Structures are given as C-alpha cells and as structure tokens.
Amino acid sequence: MRRLLVTIRYDGSAYHGYQVQSNAVTVQEVFQNALEKVFNKRLDVKGCSRTDSGVHANMYCISFDTDMNIPNESVVLALNTYLPDDIAAYDCKEVSLDFHPRYSCKSKEYVYKIYNGKYRNPFYAKYALWYRWSLDAEYLNKEAQVFVGKYDYSGFCSIKSDVEDSVREIYSCKVWREDDFVYFKVCGDGFLYNMVRIMVGTLLFVNEGKIKSGELKDIILSKDRRRAGKTAPPQGLYLNKVNYYAK
Amino acid sequence: MRRLLVTIRYDGSAYHGYQVQSNAVTVQEVFQNALEKVFNKRLDVKGCSRTDSGVHANMYCISFDTDMNIPNESVVLALNTYLPDDIAAYDCKEVSLDFHPRYSCKSKEYVYKIYNGKYRNPFYAKYALWYRWSLDAEYLNKEAQVFVGKYDYSGFCSIKSDVEDSVREIYSCKVWREDDFVYFKVCGDGFLYNMVRIMVGTLLFVNEGKIKSGELKDIILSKDRRRAGKTAPPQGLYLNKVNYYAK
Incomplete structure (x- = not known):
C-alpha cells in the first residue's frame, strides 16, 4: 500500500468549492471521477482544505492510497487527460502512511487579487475583485501588519461557522500593487470560514476610512463580526501554497 | 449628428468572433443589443476588424452615429451596465463624420500568448496556447525579424480567404519570454485571414527545427501555404492595439 499526494491547480469558477x-x-467529485479512470477503482481521497464556491487554487493537495505501481509522473499525466480544462495536476509523490493533507499541514498561504482599473475588465471578471476607487496599497500594508500574531479571530469568521477553537496564528501578510492590480497575501497556521475574505473586506473599510488608522487591532480583539468589514467576493481568492512538515 | 468611437475589451471565449x-x-450582436438599450434605438455599427471565434481583444474600436447628446463618459458607463461580464467598454470619443474604424486605421498590433509550462494550466486554457516543449524565445525573435517588410503574404493566409490584394507591410515584431510565458507581438498595416496564427504556427516549426535557420524568408517569398506552419489555435490571440491617423 502506498499513499500518494497529488498537487493540482484549479479555476474554481464553475465549482461549488472543493x-x-x-x-x-x-x-x-470531478477529481475522484478522473482518479477512478486512472486506477480503475473509486478511491477515497483526502483534501487539504475546504474552499468556497468560486474560489481558486494555485496549489491544492489531495492524498489517496493505492496498491498499484503506476509511476508518479504517469499519475500526473494520466489524471490530466481525464480532468477537465479547469483542473490540472502538476505533482505526485509518495508520502508516509500517517500523512494527512489537512492535519500534516504546517501553514497555508492565500492570495487575494483586486483589479483596481477604472472600468470593468472582462479578463478578470472571474479572477479578481473589481474595485474601482482609489486604493492605497502602502497604507493598507502598514495597517494590515496587526493581523500578524496569535488571536481569537472569531470576529473574522462567517456566523454560519460552528468551529469551536477560533484561535489562529498569522505568520505574515502583505499588501502590494502591480500596475492596476493590488494583492493581499497572508500566511497562517490555518484560517476560519471566510476569514481571508473578511480580512480583505475589512482592509477595504480601512481604505475607505470607515475604519481609522490604528483601529484594526481593537476590531480583532473585540471578536465582534459586526465591527469587521464585509466578506469580499470569492472570485479574487486563491489558495496559493500549502506548507507541510517534512514527510 | 455625431459619430462616436467606442473602445472595448473582450474575452472572446464564448463568441463566434466579432x-x-x-x-x-x-x-x-451583443454590443448592438447593449447600445440599443442605451440609445433606445437599433444603431448601425462599424467595427475595426473581423476577429475569429475564440480570439480576444484588449482594444477593439466600434463607431456609430447618433443625434443624442449623452456625454461620452456616460456612454461608457451605461454600456458597461448592459454588456455581459466578458465585454466591457473603456473609452468613447467623438470622431469626424468621415472616420471609419477599419479604413482610417494606420496599423494594428496583435499579441499571441503561449503558456510554456510543463503541465496544462487551468487558468490559461482559454487565454493562451499551451506548448509544453522547450521554446527558445531569443532564437525565434532573431528568425522572426524577416517578417518585417512589405510582402505578398498569400502563403500566410487561410485558403478559405478570397482577398484579392495579399500584400501587407509588417512594421515590427518581437518574441520574448516572461517566466513560463512566451509572447509574439506583431504590428502591421493589416493582416490577412488567420495570418498572425499562421505566423505563430510557423515560428513553432522554426522552434522544432522543421524550418531551418534562415529558411523563413524563402517560405514567405514562395507564397505557398503548404510551406508555412500550422494555424495556431485562436485562444492565444489578442487584438492588442489599433492605431489611427489623426482624427
């Protein structure tokens, strides 16, 4: 028995999440269908994270067990012939049998992409949030640094969630501009339901002066969802990287 | 009576060309439907070019005449509320009554985008050609320079075309790499049916050694479609810029 860890990329536009x-x-489901064609058997799979409807992934890890001895490189190629255009594998390696893509994870990195052009851009309708007003990336980067640290982030969690422990550690975050795009990148040990999207919505409130300079830390500590910003829409969000403990 | 020139961008994936x-x-058709909603009247429109099914445009110009005095900026905003996500206007200006978006055009620029990663990338399935083999952009750039000049380009034209004059002048062209992407940009006074896509397919033959170094000029001069490369697929092609004589 071998446990394989496959890494895929997907355009989440057409999917109701992972x-x-x-x-x-x-x-x-679509991944399992392709996997079934490669291994001639419906296999149980474990994913590294839930993702919301419309959210994308530059790196998403899935594990499964098999007795077959297909070379790892061939697993990638075979999967790609059966996966649709909007999902593609790019890595496959063997991991130990106690490896779990979710629980063996050391940290995750998300990127949120904002298109800051004056007019709607058809090429980014499904791949970025369009925000037409002036956006001060440097100021937001400075204010966003209070996210870094270990907090009870229950104020940055969808009220639909019923997670018991809402303490999460954020290792780093950054806001920066590249031409008409502004990016928010955040790395942490884990994220609550909608947490990154609420962080982004809150930064937009900071940008609009609805949250004053220096006020963000109080809002985190208040654990009050109503004091944070709106949940930013899904199409700007990408699960960008999943870091594992040595396997 | 005023003649207005509107500039749009579109993701051509869902359309059978312009x-x-x-x-x-x-x-x-979709543009005319939106225009009809803005001006309360079906207006006749003139476009700057035909584009093929699946081809995109970063800049596409359309003119029409109107007696109404809607401010230009409002035309853009109103159009964008009626246009679907994959088409958006970003400029509108008044031009003289003898202006024609096709015949007043001085030059056009196309860009062809190639994704040169090892595996299929879901984010570029509809926005670039995926070419997995080694691609030498510097070498191709050197060989491609023979495209520059005034030639009878009938060997670089779809056999379906019945254009009489197939002489076109290419002002400049360039092949370059940015990370996993290779771009081909070409500017000329006009282009025959499928001409840019055949240029790209031919450069891929050059890359693969099917056409030897220095042989490209003979192939142009031969006017023989069979000696040029395949027609590259539409999803990598973008009408990038349309340059007009002073209006």
Whole structure:
C-alpha cells in the first residue's frame, strides 16, 4: 500500500468549492471521477482544505492510497487527460502512511487579487475583485501588519461557522500593487470560514476610512463580526501554497 | 449628428468572433443589443476588424452615429451596465463624420500568448496556447525579424480567404519570454485571414527545427501555404492595439 499526494491547480469558477456536496458539482467529485479512470477503482481521497464556491487554487493537495505501481509522473499525466480544462495536476509523490493533507499541514498561504482599473475588465471578471476607487496599497500594508500574531479571530469568521477553537496564528501578510492590480497575501497556521475574505473586506473599510488608522487591532480583539468589514467576493481568492512538515 | 468611437475589451471565449453571423452569437450582436438599450434605438455599427471565434481583444474600436447628446463618459458607463461580464467598454470619443474604424486605421498590433509550462494550466486554457516543449524565445525573435517588410503574404493566409490584394507591410515584431510565458507581438498595416496564427504556427516549426535557420524568408517569398506552419489555435490571440491617423 502506498499513499500518494497529488498537487493540482484549479479555476474554481464553475465549482461549488472543493468538498463533495449532494446537489452541486465540486472539485473533489470531478477529481475522484478522473482518479477512478486512472486506477480503475473509486478511491477515497483526502483534501487539504475546504474552499468556497468560486474560489481558486494555485496549489491544492489531495492524498489517496493505492496498491498499484503506476509511476508518479504517469499519475500526473494520466489524471490530466481525464480532468477537465479547469483542473490540472502538476505533482505526485509518495508520502508516509500517517500523512494527512489537512492535519500534516504546517501553514497555508492565500492570495487575494483586486483589479483596481477604472472600468470593468472582462479578463478578470472571474479572477479578481473589481474595485474601482482609489486604493492605497502602502497604507493598507502598514495597517494590515496587526493581523500578524496569535488571536481569537472569531470576529473574522462567517456566523454560519460552528468551529469551536477560533484561535489562529498569522505568520505574515502583505499588501502590494502591480500596475492596476493590488494583492493581499497572508500566511497562517490555518484560517476560519471566510476569514481571508473578511480580512480583505475589512482592509477595504480601512481604505475607505470607515475604519481609522490604528483601529484594526481593537476590531480583532473585540471578536465582534459586526465591527469587521464585509466578506469580499470569492472570485479574487486563491489558495496559493500549502506548507507541510517534512514527510 | 455625431459619430462616436467606442473602445472595448473582450474575452472572446464564448463568441463566434466579432462580426454578426446568422446562426451564432457574436460580439457585434451583443454590443448592438447593449447600445440599443442605451440609445433606445437599433444603431448601425462599424467595427475595426473581423476577429475569429475564440480570439480576444484588449482594444477593439466600434463607431456609430447618433443625434443624442449623452456625454461620452456616460456612454461608457451605461454600456458597461448592459454588456455581459466578458465585454466591457473603456473609452468613447467623438470622431469626424468621415472616420471609419477599419479604413482610417494606420496599423494594428496583435499579441499571441503561449503558456510554456510543463503541465496544462487551468487558468490559461482559454487565454493562451499551451506548448509544453522547450521554446527558445531569443532564437525565434532573431528568425522572426524577416517578417518585417512589405510582402505578398498569400502563403500566410487561410485558403478559405478570397482577398484579392495579399500584400501587407509588417512594421515590427518581437518574441520574448516572461517566466513560463512566451509572447509574439506583431504590428502591421493589416493582416490577412488567420495570418498572425499562421505566423505563430510557423515560428513553432522554426522552434522544432522543421524550418531551418534562415529558411523563413524563402517560405514567405514562395507564397505557398503548404510551406508555412500550422494555424495556431485562436485562444492565444489578442487584438492588442489599433492605431489611427489623426482624427
């Protein structure tokens, strides 16, 4: 028995997130269908994270067990012939049998992409948030640094969530501009439901002066969802990197 | 009576090109529908170029005449509320009544985008050609310089075309790499049907050694479609810029 860890990229536009749901097409289901064609058997898979409807992934890790001895490189190539255009594998390696893509994870990195052009851009409708007003990336980068640290982030969590422990450690974050795009990158030990999207919505409130300079830390400490900003839309969000403990 | 020139961007993935066809959705038809909502009247429009099914435009110019006095900026905003996500206007200005977006054009620039990563990338399935083999952009740039000049380009034209004059002048062209992407940019006084896509397909033959160093000029002069390369697929092609004589 071998445990394989496959890394994929996906354009989440057409999917209701990663995790299988009874009445909607998800990445997991489509991946399992392709995997079944490669291994001639329906395999159980474990993913590294839930992702929301419309959210993308530059790096998403999935593990499964098999007795077959297909070379790792061939698993990638075979999967790609069966996966649709909007999902593609780019790595496959063997991991130890106690490896779990979610629980063996050391940190995760998300990127949120904002298109800051004056007019709607058709090439980014599904790949960035369009924000037409002036956006001060340097100022936001300075204010955003209070996210770094270990906090009870329950004020930055969708009220639909029922997670018990809402303490998360953020290792780093950065806001920067590249031409008409502004990016928010954040790395942490884990993220609550909608947490990155609420961080972005809150930074937009900071940008608009609805949250004053220096006020963000109080808002985190208040654990009050109503004091944070709106949940930014899904299409700007990318799961960018998953870091594992040595396997 | 005023003649207005509107500039749009579009993701051509869902369209059968620009020009109206009886049995397929085109950019022109969708644009005219939005224009009709803004001006309360079906207006006749002139476009700067035909584009093929699946081809994109970073800059596409359309003119029409109107008696209404909507400010130019408002035309852009109103159009964008009626246009679908994959088409957006970003400029509108008044031009003289003898201006024609096609015939007043001094030069056009196209860009062809190639994704040169090892594996299929879901984010570029509809926005670039995926070419997985080694690609020497510097070498191609050197060889491609023979495209520059005034030639009878009938060997670089789809055999479906019935254009009489196939002499075109290419002002400049360039091949360059940016990380996993290789770009081909070409500027000329006009382009025959499929000409840029055949230029790209031919450069891929050069890359693969099917056409030897220095042989490209003979192939142009031969006017023989069979000696040029394949027609590269549409999704990598962008009409990038349209330059006009002073209006």
